[in-house]
Amino acid sequence: VKENGKGAVLSFSTAMHEEASRKIQLENALHEALRNKEFVLHYQPQICFKTGQLVGVEALIRWMHEGELIYPDNFIAAAEESGLIVPIGEWACSEAARQIDFWRKKYGWSPSISVNVTANGFTGRLVSHLKAVLEDYRLPENSLALELTESMLATDFDGTLSCMHALQAMGVSISLDDFGTGYSAMAQLRRYPLSALKIDKSFIGNLSDRRDAAIAETVLMIAKSLNMKTVAEGVETREQYEWLKEKGCDVWQGYLASAPKPPDQVVWMYPNEFNL
Ligand code: C2E
Ligand code: CA
Ligand code: CA
Ligand code: CA
Numbered sequence: 150v151k152e153n154g155k156g157a158v159l160s161f162s163t164a165m166h167e168e169a170s171r172k173i174q175l176e177n178a179l180h181e182a183l184r185n186k187e188f189v190l191h192y193q194p195q196i197c198f199k200t201g202q203l204v205g206v207e208a209l210i211r212w213m214h215e216g217e218l219i220y221p222d223n224f225i226a227a228a229e230e231s232g233l234i235v236p237i238g239e240w241a242c243s244e245a246a247r248q249i250d251f252w253r254k255k256y257g258w259s260p261s262i263s264v265n266v267t268a269n270g271f272t273g274r275l276v277s278h279l280k281a282v283l284e285d286y287r288l289p290e291n292s293l294a295l296e297l298t299e300s301m302l303a304t305d306f307d308g309t310l311s312c313m314h315a316l317q318a319m320g321v322s323i324s325l326d327d328f329g330t331g332y333s334a335m336a337q338l339r340r341y342p343l344s345a346l347k348i349d350k351s352f353i354g355n356l357s358d359r360r361d362a363a364i365a366e367t368v369l370m371i372a373k374s375l376n377m378k379t380v381a382e383g384v385e386t387r388e389q390y391e392w393l394k395e396k397g398c399d400v401w402q403g404y405l406a407s408a409p410k411p412p413d414q415v416v417w418m419y420p421n422e423f424n425l
Contacts, residue, residue, distance in 0.1 A: 172227060172230075175227045176230075176231040178214070179227065179231070179237075182214065183237065183240065187212055188211070188212055188237070188241075189210070189212075189213055190208040190209065191208070191209050191412075192206040192208055192262070192410060192415045193207050193406075193408065193409040194402060194423070196406055197399065198393070203421050203423070204400055205260050205261035205262060205294065206261075207263045207296070208244075208264050209265070209409045210265070229267055229269060234269060235269070235270055235275070237270075238267070242264055242275070242282055243278070245262040245293060246262075246282045246285070246286050246292070246293060247286070248412055249261075249262060249286070249288060249293075251412075252412075256416055258416060259292065261292055262293055262294070263294040263324070264296070265326065266295050266296065266298070268297060268298075268302060268309055269303060269309075271295075271297070271303070271309040271312040271313060272312060273311075273312060275312065276315045276316060276319070279319070280319060290319060291320050291321075291322065293321055294321060294324065295322070295324075296324050296347065297323055297324070297325050297326055298326040309341075310340060310341065313341055314342060323343055324347055324378075325338065325346050325347065326349075328347055329368060330351060338371070343377060345378035345379065346368055346371070346372045346377055346380070347381075348365050348369075348380070350382045350383020351383075352368075353365065353383045353384060365381075365393075369397060373397070379398045379399050380399065380400040380401070381398050382401075382403060384401045384403030384404075385403050385404045387405070389405070390425060405425070
């Protein structure tokens with residue numbers, strides 16, 4: 150950037166223009182991706198501390214684009230801004246249900262799947278979509294669960310809330326993802342019908358820090374006093390596992406058990422019991 154006034158303004162607006170056109174390109178590419186079925190779900194086990202049993206798997210989206218696997222941090226924000234997050238969320242729910250049906254028929258294995266949905270994805274459309282999908286495959290109510298990711302505040306708080314009540318009535322449980330990292334976590338906690346809190350991996354990865362350990366412990370206490378389950382994500386080491394187990398956390402997931410895997414590897418990789 151040049152020092153003289155005019156030059157600086159010029160290159161600033163050029164940069165803004167480039168940024169804007171990159172965004173439009175990405176949004177167009179995401180539209181195409183949805184149409185061409187370029188999204189895939191990978192699955193990571195969620196394990197009960199007490200029993201070592203698999204309680205379900207979390208579905209994490211990836212974009213197979215021109216032979217390259219693209220991770221969600223590179224496109225979820227753009228999908229949210231463009232509103233594409235709504236059809237993507239619906240796709241993820243259908244795909245997860247189809248996957249359970251496939252595993253069930255082929256292996257007699259039907260784990261419950263947790264799907265990530267951003268606040269703005271909790272719409273009446275999602276509710277009717279989920280209902281239809283569960284009916285189509287004749288899946289039991291608790292086959293699908295949702296994780297509310299906090300990347301953006303709900304623009305329609307009341308709409309989100311009534312959608313959640315409808316889901317709860319359908320037997321679809323909702324957990325609050327990344328608890329403690331996003332917007333007004335406490336406000337969400339007060340208003341939404343949530344059955345679990347997920348402790349973000351940024352705290353778990355740093356338990357040797359007194360502050361992060363205190364935050365993780367506080368999340369466990371809050372959940373307990375509100376009768377909610379706790380799920381720790383990003384568990385990578387035996388020490389983290391032991392710490393969380395001792396503090397009474399209910400469920401864990403992380404590389405210590407397995408990274409998220411494509412569906413064809415999941416059934417072989419994930420035993421029903423994880424004995425560490
Ligand atoms: P998240 O829901 O908090 O998911 C946890 C992230 O940590 C995932 O990254 C997962 O692959 C990664 N992870 C799992 N175990 C470990 C571990 O032991 N250590 C470390 N360092 N990382 C671990 P991923 O798959 O790249 O997803 C990033 C975020 O993108 C997710 O964070 C979620 O907020 C969002 N996301 C993923 N799939 C979807 C989706 O279908 N829809 C929406 N709306 N968001 C999604
Ligand atoms: Ca999640
Ligand atoms: Ca997240
Ligand atoms: Ca997280």
